[in-house]
Amino acid sequence: MEINKSYYSRIAETVLISAEWKDRWARVVSGVLSPLTIAIAAVAVAGLAINDESALIWIALYIALTIIPPTIYIMYLVRKGIVTDFHLNVRHERTQPFLIMAINSAAVFFIMLLAGAPKLILVVIAAATIQLVCMLIITLKWKISGHCTALTGLIVLALALFGENLLPILLLIPLVAWSRIRLNRHTLAQTVAGIFLGALTVSTLLYATNYL
Secondary structure, three states: OHHHHHHHHHHHHHHHHHHHHHHHHHHHHHHHOOHHHHHHHHHHHHHHHHOOOOHHHHHHHHHHHHHHHHHHHHHHHHHHOOOOOOOOOOHHHOHHHHHHHHHHHHHHHHHHHHOOOOHHHHHHHHHHHHHHHHHHHHHOOOOOOHHHHHHHHHHHHHHHHHOHHHHHHHHHHHHHHHHHHHOOOOOHHHHHHHHHHHHHHHHHHHHHOOOO
């Protein structure tokens, strides 16, 4: 009987360690491939495709206006206890941040438009704005994965601009979906909805602007 107890104890310990490692990797994936990180990657991809010296200026301006203010704002909300965590995992806590970020993104779009930003940079900002508005509306009744939305949009953009050589990056989509489900942040349906929203918004804008 003691042998059996020891045997089952070792199995339970192994399972527990395995679960801890899975949770740890899920947190790493979610952190590294967060929507804000993806937003920077998206404008970098656009700048690389533009292949012009001025692209660095537009990328820096985009980060200064679109990335830094929302980051500071959400950090402020977390510090004040208005939202639970930086990734806005609680649905009812998402409404105000999404609204502010959508307004900020729309304002940046018009600023960049008036400043003469390249069309591809404007496409990236427009996609982010539309996604934020859609997520805001959805959040009123349901929850959708912002991680999957942002990542899928980036991948569609990269594939459209640089071709099938980048097809392996599609594997990042199920990886991020797994991480969000593993951490109990989203259901499978919510990650699939995010994937669909990201692909739809970016592909539609790329088609409308003749990049597809």
